[in-house]
Amino acid sequence: MLEFCSLYSGSSGNSLLVKTENTNILIDAGVSSKKIETALNSIDIDPSSLDGILITHEHTDHVQGLGTFAKKYDLPVFVNQKTLDAMPKQKEKISEKNINLIKIEEKFEIKDLKIKPFAIPHDAVNPCGFNIFKDNRKISIATDIGHMSNGIIKNLEDSLFILLEANYDPEVLMCSKYPYQLKTRIAGPTGHLSNEMAGKTISYLLKSGLKQAMLGHLSKESNFPELAYKTVIDELMPNFSENNFKLSVAKRDESSPLISIC
Numbered sequence: 001m002l003e004f005c006s007l008y009s010g011s012s013g014n015s016l017l018v019k020t021e022n023t024n025i026l027i028d029a030g031v032s033s034k035k036i037e038t039a040l041n042s043i044d045i046d047p048s049s050l051d052g053i054l055i056t057h058e059h060t061d062h063v064q065g066l067g068t069f070a071k072k073y074d075l076p077v078f079v080n081q082k083t084l085d086a087m088p089k090q091k092e093k094i095s096e097k098n099i100n101l102i103k104i105e106e107k108f109e110i111k112d113l114k115i116k117p118f119a120i121p122h123d124a125v126n127p128c129g130f131n132i133f134k135d136n137r138k139i140s141i142a143t144d145i146g147h148m149s150n151g152i153i154k155n156l157e158d159s160l161f162i163l164l165e166a167n168y169d170p171e172v173l174m175c176s177k178y179p180y181q182l183k184t185r186i187a188g189p190t191g192h193l194s195n196e197m198a199g200k201t202i203s204y205l206l207k208s209g210l211k212q213a214m215l216g217h218l219s220k221e222s223n224f225p226e227l228a229y230k231t232v233i234d235e236l237m238p239n240f241s242e243n244n245f246k247l248s249v250a251k252r253d254e255s256s257p258l259i260s261i262c
Contacts, residue, residue, distance in 0.1 A: 001019075001020050001021050001260070002018075002019075002020055002134040002135075002137050002139065002260070002261040002262075003018070003019045003020070003258045003259060003260055003261065004016070004017070004018055004019075004139060004161060004163070004214075004258070004259045004261060005017040005019075005043055005255055005256055005257070005258050005259065006163065006214060006216060006250035006251070006255065006256040007031075007036065007039035007040070007255050008030070008031050008035065008039065008252065008253065008255075009143075009163075009216040009217055009218070009250035009251070009252065010061075010216075010217060010218050010219070010220060010250075010251075010252035010253075011061060011167070011217065011218070011219045011220055011221075012031075012061060012220060012252060013030040013031035013035075013061050013064060013252075014028045014030040014031075014061055014062050014143065014216070014217060015027070015028050015029050015030055015031055015035075015036055015039070015065075016028060016141060016163060017040070017043075017045065018113070018132055018139070019045070019258075020111075020112055020113065020134055021112075022111055022112050023051050023110060023111040023112050023113050024045060024049050024050050024051055025050065025051055025052050025053070025054060025110055025113065025132075026050055026052070026053045026054070026075075027053075027054045027056065027130060027141055028053075028054070028055060028056055028062040028063065028066075029053055029055075029062070029063060029064070029065045029066040029069050029070075030059075030060065030061040030062040030063060030064050030065070031064055031065055032064065032065045032068075033065040033068040033069040033072060034065075035065065036065055036069055037069075039255050042255055043255060043258060047069070047072075047073050048073050048074075050073065050075050051076070051110050051111055052075065052076040052077070052078050052100070052110050053066065053069075053070060053075055053076070053077050053078065054078045054079075054115065054117075054130055055077065055078065055079040055083060055084075056120075056127055056128055056129065056130070056141070056143070056144065057083055057122060057124035057125070057126070057127035057128070057144065058083050058086040058087040058090075058124055058125065059124055059144070062144075063087050063090050066087075066090045066093075066094075067089065067090040067091070067092070067093025067094055068093060070093065070094050070095075070098060071093045071094065071095070074095065074098065075098060076098045076100050077094050077098055077099055077100065078100045078102050078108070078110070078115075079099070079100070079101070079102065080101065080102055080103060080104065080117070080126050080128065081101055081126075082125040082126035083124070083125060083126050083127075084099065084101070085125075086124070086125045102117055103117070104117050104118065104119050104126065104128055105117065105118060105119070112134060113132055113133065113134055114132070114133040114134075115130055115131065115132050115133070116130070116131040116133075116155075117129070117130055118130070118131065118151070118152070118155040119151065120142065120144060120145050120146075120152060121145060121146040121147055121149065121189060121190050122144040122145065122146055122190050122191070122192075123146070123185070123190040123191065124144070127144060129141055129142035129143070129145075129152070129155065131155055131159070134261075137160055137261055137262070138158055138159045138160060139159055139160060139161040139162065139163075139261055140155065140156050140159040140161075140162045140163070141162075141163045142155075142156060142162065142163070142164050142165065143163070143164070143165035143167075143193075143216055143217040144165060144192060144217065145165050145192065145193040146188060146189045146190035146191045146192065146193075147189045147193075147197075148193065148197055148200075148201055153201070153204065153205075156201070156205055157205065157208040158208050158209060159205065159208075159209075159210055160209065160210065160211045160212065160261050160262075161210075161211065161212040161213065161214075161259065161261045162202075162205065162210065162212075162213050162214070163213075163214045163216045163250065164193070164198050164201060164202065164213055164214070164215060164216065165192060165193040165198060165215075165216055165217040166193065166194070166195045166198035166199075166215035166216070166217070166218060166223070166228040166231075166232060166249075167186065167192035167193055167194065167195075167217050167218060167219050167222075167223060168186055168187070168192060168194055168195070168219045168222040168223050169194065169195050169222060169223050169224075169227055169228075169231065170187065170194060170196075172222045172223060172224070172227070173186060173187060173219070173221075173222035173223075176221045176222045177221060178221055178222065186219070186222070192217070192219070195215075195223065195227065195228045195231035195232060196231055196235065198215060198228070198231075198232055199231055199232035199233075199234065199235025199236060200235050202232060202235070202236065202247075203235050203236050203239065206236070206239060206245065210245070211244070211245060211246070212245070212246045212247075212248075212259060212261070213232075213245075213246075213247050213248075214247075214248045214249065214250050214256065214259070215228050215229065215232060215247070215248070215249045215250065216249075216250040217250075218249070218250070218252070220252065225249045225251075228249055229247065229249050232247060233247065
């Protein structure tokens with residue numbers, strides 16, 4: 001058994017769950033500790049049963065509740081050194097015994113899961129995505145991507161499932177209330193991934209056996225779930241068939257169903 005659930009996903013906060021028969025791991029804790037508890041309880045996961053929290057990078061929408069949540073439940077945190085040093089307020093709340101330092105491109109294990117962090121282009125100190133392996137199955141988590149690169153594509157290949165960023169639509173972004181500097185940052189090479197590029201990426205990955213994808217980290221101000229979905233589907237045509245590929249969109253403030261990866 002290998003399952004995935006998006007607890008929260010969007011520009012205002014992110015937290016994801018991966019579980020097997022023996023293991024429960026959280027990826028990011030970008031909302032309050034209370035919200036994470038509520039979401040986990042809604043899918044019958046006891047927060048104290050978590051085997052670790054993986055951290056992609058130090059931005060608030062990925063670590064807001066980390067320190068409080070990890071401290072309350074005495075949970076191991078898996079994070080690279082630069083990212084840890086870049087979030088001092090969270091670091092001081094985490095017990096030293098629970099800090100597990102990881103390195104980009106170096107695999108590590110949490111019980112029956114093998115995990116490989118990989119580099120992503122984003123304006124953080126050392127951001128990463130994650131490949132997660134269980135037996136012969138692979139899933140990948142990739143958000144906060146300023147531009148798609150050959151390296152990221154290589155890491156995403158052979159995934160059965162991916163949670164992929166579809167942050168913004170260029171036209172909606174330009175008409176949004178964001179200041180010009182922020183618009184430039186979002187659309188820049190270390191900002192976020194557009195709907196269209198998410199679609200092109202998924203279209204390419206279908207060739208390596210991708211069966212399911214969830215669009216995540218949608219901007220509240222410069223995207224809409226329906227627009228993200230349609231833009232990606234348009235990129236997948238004419239190869240898209242609901243019989244052999246499932247596409248969904250993660251909700252901002254509501255958990256997704258548990259998705260079985262098989």
